[in-house]
Amino acid sequence: MADKPSGKAASVDREAKLVDPTQGIPEPSYSWRGLTNEWGVKVLPGAHGLRLGDVNVGSYGEVPDYWADQTRRPRGSVGRPGIPPLPYSLRSKHELWADCAADLYEEAIQRRWIPATEVPWDSLEVLPVDIEKAVCQMCTELSQCANTELEIITYWQDRMSYGYFEVKQYLATATFDCARQQEVLRKRALSNGGGLGIESRGRVNRIILESSGGWTEAVVYLYLLRGTYITRLLSGLLSAAHNEAEVFIYSHMLEDHARHLTYGYDHLKYASSHGKDATLIMQTLLAVGEGHMAAELNEGVVSTAMAIIFGGGIEGARTHGMERYLLLVRDFITDYLAICQELGIEREKTLHPVFKRYLENE
Amino acid sequence: MSEATEIPREHELDTSWMDNMAEWGVTAKPGKRGLTLADVQIGSYADLPAISDNMTGRPRGSTPRAEAYRVGAYQVHTLSEIWLDNAEYLYEEALQRQWSSATDIPWHTLKPLPDDVEEAECLLCTFFNEVEFVAGDVPARWIARTTPDYLEARNVLSAQVMDEARHMDVFRKRALANGGGLMRMSGATSGFVGSIDLARDFTEMSTRLHISGEGAVLTMFRMGELFGQNDAEKTMYRLCAQDEARHVAFGVMHLRCLGDTAPERREEIECYLDEAEEQLIAGQQNPAGRQSESSEALAVLLGGGSQHYDEGHKKLLVIRRRQLKEYMKRVISAGFTDRFENGRSPIPAQYAATA
Amino acid sequence: MMVVFPSEEWFQEVRQAYNSDQGLHSGGGGACDTTAGFKVGEYWYFIEFEGLECGQVRQCTEQDLEATDFILEMPLETWQAMLMDVQANGKASSNLTLNSIDLEFEDGIARSPIDDQYRQDLFYRYNQNFQDFFDASSLVETTFESQA
Numbered sequence: 001m002a003d004k005p006s007g008k009a010a011s012v013d014r015e016a017k018l019v020d021p022t023q024g025i026p027e028p029s030y031s032w033r034g035l036t037n038e039w040g041v042k043v044l045p046g047a048h049g050l051r052l053g054d055v056n057v058g059s060y061g062e063v064p065d066y067w068a069d070q071t072r073r074p075r076g077s078v079g080r081p082g083i084p085p086l087p088y089s090l091r092s093k094h095e096l097w098a099d100c101a102a103d104l105y106e107e108a109i110q111r112r113w114i115p116a117t118e119v120p121w122d123s124l125e126v127l128p129v130d131i132e133k134a135v136c137q138m139c140t141e142l143s144q145c146a147n148t149e150l151e152i153i154t155y156w157q158d159r160m161s162y163g164y165f166e167v168k169q170y171l172a173t174a175t176f177d178c179a180r181q182q183e184v185l186r187k188r189a190l191s192n193g194g195g196l197g198i199e200s201r202g203r204v205n206r207i208i209l210e211s212s213g214g215w216t217e218a219v220v221y222l223y224l225l226r227g228t229y230i231t232r233l234l235s236g237l238l239s240a241a242h243n244e245a246e247v248f249i250y251s252h253m254l255e256d257h258a259r260h261l262t263y264g265y266d267h268l269k270y271a272s273s274h275g276k277d278a279t280l281i282m283q284t285l286l287a288v289g290e291g292h293m294a295a296e297l298n299e300g301v302v303s304t305a306m307a308i309i310f311g312g313g314i315e316g317a318r319t320h321g322m323e324r325y326l327l328l329v330r331d332f333i334t335d336y337l338a339i340c341q342e343l344g345i346e347r348e349k350t351l352h353p354v355f356k357r358y359l360e361n362e
Numbered sequence: 363m364s365e366a367t368e369i370p371r372e373h374e375l376d377t378s379w380m381d382n383m384a385e386w387g388v389t390a391k392p393g394k395r396g397l398t399l400a401d402v403q404i405g406s407y408a409d410l411p412a413i414s415d416n417m418t419g420r421p422r423g424s425t426p427r428a429e430a431y432r433v434g435a436y437q438v439h440t441l442s443e444i445w446l447d448n449a450e451y452l453y454e455e456a457l458q459r460q461w462s463s464a465t466d467i468p469w470h471t472l473k474p475l476p477d478d479v480e481e482a483e484c485l486l487c488t489f490f491n492e493v494e495f496v497a498g499d500v501p502a503r504w505i506a507r508t509t510p511d512y513l514e515a516r517n518v519l520s521a522q523v524m525d526e527a528r529h530m531d532v533f534r535k536r537a538l539a540n541g542g543g544l545m546r547m548s549g550a551t552s553g554f555v556g557s558i559d560l561a562r563d564f565t566e567m568s569t570r571l572h573i574s575g576e577g578a579v580l581t582m583f584r585m586g587e588l589f590g591q592n593d594a595e596k597t598m599y600r601l602c603a604q605d606e607a608r609h610v611a612f613g614v615m616h617l618r619c620l621g622d623t624a625p626e627r628r629e630e631i632e633c634y635l636d637e638a639e640e641q642l643i644a645g646q647q648n649p650a651g652r653q654s655e656s657s658e659a660l661a662v663l664l665g666g667g668s669q670h671y672d673e674g675h676k677k678l679l680v681i682r683r684r685q686l687k688e689y690m691k692r693v694i695s696a697g698f699t700d701r702f703e704n705g706r707s708p709i710p711a712q713y714a715a716t717a
Numbered sequence: 718m719m720v721v722f723p724s725e726e727w728f729q730e731v732r733q734a735y736n737s738d739q740g741l742h743s744g745g746g747g748a749c750d751t752t753a754g755f756k757v758g759e760y761w762y763f764i765e766f767e768g769l770e771c772g773q774v775r776q777c778t779e780q781d782l783e784a785t786d787f788i789l790e791m792p793l794e795t796w797q798a799m800l801m802d803v804q805a806n807g808k809a810s811s812n813l814t815l816n817s818i819d820l821e822f823e824d825g826i827a828r829s830p831i832d833d834q835y836r837q838d839l840f841y842r843y844n845q846n847f848q849d850f851f852d853a854s855s856l857v858e859t860t861f862e863s864q865a
């Protein structure tokens with residue numbers, strides 16, 4: 001059956017075949033047979049098994065720029081007229097796409113980890129109280145960041161069309177990652193004689209959650225602006241980890257987070273080269289967002305907590321601890337500008353003055 | 363070295379937050395299962411508010427701030443609306459029992475199949491893609507609507523979103539790996555009133571998704587070992603069935619909890635069950651139901667080819683019987699027994715008729 | 718050394734084989750916690766899975782199984798057919814897995830001693846672990862009661 005009649009679904013009288021199952025065996029209609037857009041597809045597993053991207057062959061791999069279908073029709077399958085639409089509001093490829101999504105999906109599955117049993121919890125040892133407080137405060141902050149990421153992803157997930165299922169699949173793994181981050185941070189905070197800290201004032205969480213105009217807008221804030229900073233925080237925490245448990249936690253969070261940023265940057269790249277005025281919009285968003293980010297950076301909680309961790313206690317925090325944190329922020333802003341430049345978003349000239357000051361700190 | 367680098371400048375620190383930590387001195391210890399979510403339900407961190415006033419997205423038990431932004435208008439903020447007694451265990455179980463469709467399915471055991479059989483399998487895979495789409499999208503939507511105070515229940519839903527992504531992907535892979543392709547969509551999962559999609563209440567959604575919907579799908583997936591034509595298919599269905607059983611467990615335990623803690627909602631729940639049962643019998647969303655094209659495909663697979671359609675159809679009836687029985691017993695386990703004894707539910711009669 | 722099925726010794730040997738090699742725990746057969754019973758001919762056995770291991774398995778009475786999540790009960794010939802197949806093939810052929818056998822019986826082979834479907838569903842939720850356990854019996858040289 002190399003060539004099957006393609007496309008048009010024959011109109012079938014579905015009711016005609018209805019027979020009560022207790023009344024003998026109904027004659028099959030076989031009205032579904034032969035209804036395919038492409039037949040004869042045979043993808044063999046490769047060295048890494050059978051991956052999502054591998055089955056993007058023939059027409060099944062064609063990802064259109066616009067997906068008008070508001071049903072749950074799997075991409076490449078034959079549609080059925082008369083199905084009521086669902087409220088999929090993201091129907092253009094540039095609103096969500098990233099070429100790497102299918103690969104990131106498989107990577108997330110291969111690199112899954114289990115906080116309960118894989119973190120060497122026995123390696124935790126009592127820390128001086130100022131350091132424990134700082135670690136616990138960072139767990140609280142980062143947990144709230146993960147919560148924001150989880151809530152904004154799950155807000156958008158079911159508004160994304162099925163034509164771009166690779167992105168939805170990848171985001172399902174990111175959802176799981178965020179849940180796991182909240183879990184592991186809570187576990188760290190509650191297992192070493194400490195507790196949770198004070199909640200974040202939530203300036204940047206707020207701009208992420210309120211970016212309801214589109215997913216791309218959320219990605220700008222969530223990944224380009226805040227995510228880039230979180231990478232620096234996590235690698236800072238990793239370099240100052242107090243025990244094997246923390247090493248495990250931060251390094252695995254960093255890996256997960258790196259995947260999220262890869263998607264985020266890649267999506268922005270796609271959006272900026274395919275969406276109308278996209279880079280200009282991003283520029284406006286960032287000009288506003290930097291202000292909120294700057295205000296959050298100037299609040300004392302995270303900076304003090306990180307300085308204590310870097311300085312090995314309050315005393316060290318006042319000097320080299322804070323210096324190191326300031327360098328961390330400088331590095332973040334350097335990364336941020338580099339990515340903006342790569343994406344073609346002009347930020348250097350009108351960079352927020354607070355950002356500039358951090359950048360000038362040598 | 364210059365003197366300047368030896369006398370570093372002093373920075374002012376804001377340490378006020380250090381006096382505002384939440385409950386302090388907590389040391390959860392790992393047990394035989396490592397450090398689980400249950401282990402960190404300790405002291406005030408275990409306290410679950412019956413009504414959550416958390417509108418800022420803070421982790422449960424952390425110190426609230428008066429000036430924090432109210433960014434979370436959480437629709438689900440009453441414990442009985444979403445809670446279940448073993449959420450923390452179901453979440454840990456989900457983490458422990460993940461698998462990979464790329465590497466845990468013996469894809470090399472796929473062999474060319476007769477056209478009718480390949481088509482039937484591909485039709486089912488197309489149908490299951492739609493089913494898995496709903497089962498992922500809908501819980502995701504409810505995560506964003508639920509207060510983070512109910513972290514454990516929310517995390518189980520996050521794990522379900524992950525599981526369903528994997529299910530969708532394994533069925534797509536199967537459809538495209540053995541000389542076939544995707545076929546015509548069923549449309550059965552679209553947003554009709556009374557469907558999983560449109561529910562505006564979490565429990566309404568959960569009775570439909572977790573109990574009647576996934577309960578039926580669980581039986582189907584288990585049957586996959588009978589109608590699967592090779593090890594790859596059998597493994598795929600078996601592993602999906604394990605995940606499905608976890609999702610069903612969420613529904614049963616949540617319904618049990620709601621029935622116990624919000625008895626004023628019992629009659630409302632009975633109405634949802636009425637609707638769910640109508641659909642279970644009509645079978646639009648149930649591939650083993652009596653109205654669907656996918657039930658024909660199933661009969662072909664169960665018979666081992668269209669030449670044995672009648673035999674396959676008989677096996678299909680056994681599946682339906684089992685779906686009905688297990689459904690009833692799950693609802694009973696959830697504490698809604700009366701409906702099967704007082705004539706309200708059509709399921710006992712239907713079950714008897716298929717004997 | 719030949720061990721007779723069914724016997725406590727046989728189950729102990731299988732437990733050892735299963736616990737000694739993580740390679741026998743297939744994808745999807747991750748950690749679980751459950752207690753269950755087997756009825757083989759006139760004998761009753763109790764089994765407990767703890768995390769990634771089979772914690773214990775022993776002969777017992779029917780009463781000992783009242784608190785378990787579920788009991789697997791099938792005719793002796795079916796147990797033997799299943800295990801002979803495992804011996805011959807290294808693991809159960811697909812029509813002789815626990816799940817397949819369960820489906821062949823009108824009421825299945827799993828039941829909850831207190832008739833609670835939630836607990837019976839654990840047989841489905843942890844199916845792979847039980848399958849891996851019996852598949853591990855391919856490493857135990859087995860003789861059957863009728864032959865012994």
Ligand SMILES: [Fe+2]
Nearest residue numbers: 494497526529
């Ligand atoms: Fe599923």
Ligand SMILES: [Fe+2]
Nearest residue numbers: 497576606609
């Ligand atoms: Fe499911």
